[in-house]
Amino acid sequence: MWPFKNRKLERLSENSLPKFLVTTMVTLKPSIGLSDGGVADGYYQAFGIAARKGELGEVLTSYLDKELVWEIDTIEEVNVLSLDHDVQERIEPVIGRGIWYVSGRAFFSQSVEETT
Numbered sequence: 001m002w003p004f005k006n007r008k009l010e011r012l013s014e015n016s017l018p019k020f021l022v023t024t025m026v027t028l029k030p031s032i033g034l035s036d037g038g039v040a041d042g043y044y045q046a047f048g049i050a051a052r053k054g055e056l057g058e059v060l061t062s063y064l065d066k067e068l069v070w071e072i073d074t075i076e077e078v079n080v081l082s083l084d085h086d087v088q089e090r091i092e093p094v095i096g097r098g099i100w101y102v103s104g105r106a107f108f109s110q111s112v113e114e115t116t
Contacts, residue, residue, distance in 0.1 A: 011093035013080050017050040023074040040107035048101025
């Protein structure tokens with residue numbers, strides 16, 4: 001545990017539902033231009049979710065823009081007390097089912113992804 005007391009982390013750990021980090025892959029149609037001159041065909045984004053495993057898609061559907069084309073890429077059950085400090089600092093506790101963490105977006109280009 002970190003040397004300071006993180007009340008938000010403590011409140012989230014009191015939520016009895018399992019905690020997951022879920023990474024989504026969002027496909028952008030049409031692609032968008034980036035400030036560095038590149039093109040993004042989509043992005044990955046991680047969400048911390050308190051819910052039963054079978055409810056993760058439903059929680060994401062209620063949160064994400066209805067126009068987005070997305071799919072779940074990875075699911076990992078986590079102990080919130082062992083998460084990286086940067087993630088712990090961005091936690092927003094939820095009572096019951098809900099999203100307690102949202103990462104930034106990691107953009108990708110299909111042309112790069114196809115060559116790796």
